[in-house]
Amino acid sequence: MEHTENIFERLESEVRSYCRGWPVVFEESYGHTVIDESGREYIDFFAGAGALNYGHNNPVLKAKLLDYISGNGISHSLDMMTEAKSDFLEAMDERILSPRNLDYKVMFPGPTGTNSVEAALKLARQITGRTNVIAFTNAFHGMTLGSLALTGNGSKRDGAGVPLGNVTRMPYHRYLDDTDTIDLLAKHLEDTSSGVDMPAALILELVQAEGGVNVATNPWLRRLEKLLKEHGVLLIVDDIQAGCGRTGTFFSFESAGLDPDIVCLSKSLSGYGTPMAVTMFRRELDQWEPGKHNGTFRGHNLAFVTATAALHEYWQDDALTNQIKKKANIMRGVLDKIAEQVPEEAQQVRGRGMIQGIEFKDPATAGAICAAAFNRGLLIETSGASDEVLKLLPPLTIEESALTQGLEILQESVEEALVSIGN
Template identity: 55%
Template sequence: MTITQPDLSVFETLESEVRGYCRGWPTIFDRAQGSYMYDEDGHAYLDFFAGAGSLNYGHNNPVLKRALIDYIERDGVTHGLDMSTVAKRAFLETFQNLVLRPRDLPYKVMFPGPTGTNAVEAALKLARKVKGRESIVSFTNAFHGMSLGSLAVTGNAFKRAGAGIPLVHGTPMPFDDYLNGQVPDFIWFERLLEDSGSGLNQPAAVIVETVQGEGGINVARAEWLRALADLCERYDMLLIVDDIQMGCGRTGAFFSFEEAGIVPDIVTVSKSISGYGLPMSLTMFKPELDIWEPGEHNGTFRGNNPAFVTATAALETYWADGQTEKQTRARGEQIEETFRAIRTEHPDATVEYRGRGLVWGLEMRDKPTAGKVAKRAFELGLLVETSGPESEVVKLLPALTISAEELDEGLRILSRAIRETV
């Protein structure tokens, strides 16, 4: 693909140096539809990034767009704080009927603010309020958000350093297979809990991602998650599952923890819950934990009614039957087959591949190679990002609605990018 160097001067002179993704994809995007984005010169890019997992149903999904336009055109409420509205009622009823009841999940639903880190902050605050304790246990290579409470339970040293102050009341423990299977699961964690001389304050809760996205696509085994749930129950700790990136069908089932057969005490959801990339998040918890006082945790934009509208349309369109889950698993097998072939072709350049559903990562042996692969993929018309503590993993997050042909096209581009890079 021949790309004319765009004029990026306004971004470089006026926008903060904190900007990130635009550095890896140096073009000016203009429109997007389905699994494609187009720059202002008309070049097409197949999108295996999907808004960092916020666009599970693709860009400008026509069904969701129609629902949104109709709502706006009839002057539906846009900003509603936590007022009762028709749009919120429709979402809550649909979410209960299509998601919670079929899975026998008893959760109350809280709208804490429009972003994932808002949902995590609310979860941590509630856990501490319920248990009357401060300490939260998280896991190595975890990522839970960029506000201070969320950073305190995030593992990445670069992101933590941005806080500028000590991040306290959080204790990291080894994630599944962090020690390469050489140590029994939770032996260190349980020993600290049992020993009154360990120095570990009794935790209020444990927060975990079933698949660590930013941490490098580290997939927890179902048996590890069940053992963690049992440990939390035995030691009076709440279990919080952060499903912000891996929920809403990303791993196959609507919630990523379903495969393990556990019922977390608290669950956070954001990113694709609106279905359209509109800001929206949920903090869900068992009814007995709902001890909030009215207004004790709030936010100006916690009632994003257009997001309720598109979220409802997404649930009705994609979660009324089991087809989305089946398709996601089938597409995942397509990626796994390609990664297996890449690993065979480049055994010295790759370490391993990992994933579930439509989230996959390919770890490169020479860590900077992953970034070079992503750069070459962009030049060839494919958007992929990297993840892991040293950005050593090529990460795939295609839309759940991607066709088999589109997925195959993107995987061919990725294979070529790897071949030409290594």
């Protein structure tokens, strides 16, 4: 039989990426631990790019899923009514929406984050009759054409093969050192000769994860929301990676007190790594005609089951939020220490909750640290325009002892990588 690794080289497309930095065959996982076919264990500071906030094979979610499957529960249903969907909607309302006074309708646009964003764009344009959408520098919103038009990363945009239009790019918070970016945006919206068509919406990540862990402050966010309301521009929050508790609260916009018109969720919404996405919007914006937007896998009931279990298990009180705050402080302390030890290499530590990063002057440094960490048993990735930011995304449920162990490996990997580069 052909060796397992060779089959990937022979048959899988060259487009694959993560496996190039982690060239082993993974076989088993639980909690914060991933195990390869040789039996070697790795601490996971990647968490499925934010899709595994509650860890691998979470036992509570797994038990609910196995019970559902063994009972011959509906697995595929398009947009038909099922018990699993009903349970999810009730849990979403009870645990998340009603406690936050959010009167949102919930749409199931398809199973992935980019499906959620595409639906949001289509709805905003349909409601306002406008085509333009404002997106920020360093934004990442997905890889389908509408979402890719919003995305800033040049290498990702290069793969489109067609012009990416109907989007106006504006500078994110602190993108321009000496310029108030809200004042700049206001000037473009107010001046009829600015060349910017009045947009249907503005799409926002409160933490730009793929863009380099860039964080917007609450005062900046509130000024942005006020400006958009003055001009009748819809606010879309892309909470696909920063939502579901990653910043501490369920939604990343809670601490700023924002009231988005449309919210995109995916990644850890199912809680188990099974594909699931929703697009939520203010009730009066629900102007869809039946079937105007659809998808074969928008009724993924296995994901509904685990999502419901996650909402009831982790969002009935503030316990998880309090744990995240404590672990986030541990992470920040170590990253600050690393930055202090190598000031000539480290530029900035930034992040919120349990999505944090450290920027290096030379992008090769971040890559070398990731490689050294992998060799020491830690999975961690880079982000940013040139992959210059080391990004930490451990499961929210990781034990403190494992978090500390992973951070120790990270410190050792930084030292090893800098010595190697120096030589």
